[in-house]
Amino acid sequence: MFNIYLYGRYKKRVPFSYSAYENLLGKRFLIVNEAKFSDFIIVSNYKDVEQNQEFFSRTTKKNPNLKIVLFSEEPFWDTLSNYNTEEFFFTVDNGPLAGTKIFNINHQNCDVFDFNYIPYFLTTEASYITRYIFLLTNLLKLTPKMLLNHWDNADYQLGSLSEKRLGAHFDLYNSQKELIGLSRFRSTLAESYTGKKLVHGLGWSPTPRRQKLPDWHSDKISKYLNKSRYLSSIENTHLSNYMTEKLFDSFAVRSFPIYYSSPDHRIKDLISENSYLNLYGYDTHQSVKLIEKHTLSLINADSYLNDADRMLNLFTDCDYITDERFRFIDKVYRKFKKISEHR
Known part of the structure; x- marks a missing residue:
């Protein structure tokens, strides 16, 4: 099971925050209330990375194994970002987070959001x-x-x-x-x-x-x-x-x-x-x-x-709707597993 912490101004726009998906997390994901207890800090908008570098820097120093994931359901936000959101991860160039990897999950770089029947x-x-x-x-x-x-x-x-x-x-x-x-x-x-x-x-x-x-x-x-x-x-x-x-x-x-x-x-x-x-x-x-x-x-x-x-x-x-939701969670879990194994 992965412990996840939702963070930032746009945290209600990440898939884990929707009630339709909260009940499907099962034994794969647990949403925790403090970043120090998490395996992943999840943000949904690149601005949350830009504007909170001090927080991320402090938190990752306390827990070097903690990974930051930019989990974006909104391609529009990604197109406005100066970061390379098309790749598996990008490395922050400057500021308190300089040298830190931010992992991407979005419509462009993987099949997580692809659908069979219902978007x-x-x-x-x-x-x-x-x-x-x-x-x-x-x-x-x-x-x-x-x-x-x-x-x-x-x-x-x-x-x-x-x-x-x-x-x-x-x-x-x-x-x-x-x-x-x-x-x-x-x-x-x-x-x-x-x-x-x-x-x-x-x-x-x-x-x-x-x-x-x-x-x-x-x-x-x-x-x-x-x-x-x-x-x-x-x-x-x-x-x-x-x-x-x-x-x-x-x-x-x-x-x-x-x-x-x-x-x-x-x-x-x-x-x-x-x-x-x-x-x-x-x-x-x-x-x-x-x-x-x-x-x-x-x-x-x-x-x-x-x-x-x-x-x-x-x-x-x-x-149809049940199939879409369970397939989505399955793909998300596999993606997080891949991120967790990255060194």
Whole structure:
């Protein structure tokens, strides 16, 4: 069994902190209350390494066998880091931690977050699946003709919910890993679109950070349910194996999803090409024009409802979600075992 200590400002964004996974740790991991009793100190954001070097230095001097792990579920954070998060570990160059190895677990450098049926993010809270089951069940009461009529008469042409990020430093690109920073792209898209739009998010409107809301996901659904023809479901980062709630939320609120996915992206395993508008390979100007000219048909509505039915079957079969969670813990344990054996 490995003793783990969760540390830092972002410690609630590490997989071990979610209740859905706490009960699955079993005899493999034990969360301890003091760093001195741990085998691993775990942080989830590179900033927690940068800003707490004194703490890590003191703690590792007391226990030289203690290892620090940057366990990141958020590729966006990794793209902003000055550290080499793509490798098994990186060595801190300066400061109190100079010469110390920090071990990486993230979407880029291993298969821990790869999924078979349901993306990792949806497995972290039971409320996501419960909410989708209810909303998809109601969606499937519509016929393709009714759904198309709903889209044609939507109050808004485009919906978008994301933090406004227009800085050039968000435009990261790594062709080998198909990693593309999309925060600026999706913000510019929302800003440039001239049709009737419903745009929320930090920087766009007086909206608190979602972490401050009692239930940010419920708040998002209530804002966009039955409101827009299209919904921007673009992730903040493109990786072929990385998906969050955004695509599924489009179906939950009955909007046609706008996504950004390469030919190798896992979206193809979940929905058909007629069920979303793909902006991959287009710049923001071209994307705006594409959205303006795009028309929805009964073919799209029929495909969309068929894919919604497939999603509902996934979510109502408990074996799928259980399998994803147990496989995840198995892979995490093997990864920590490998780190523990490193000298």
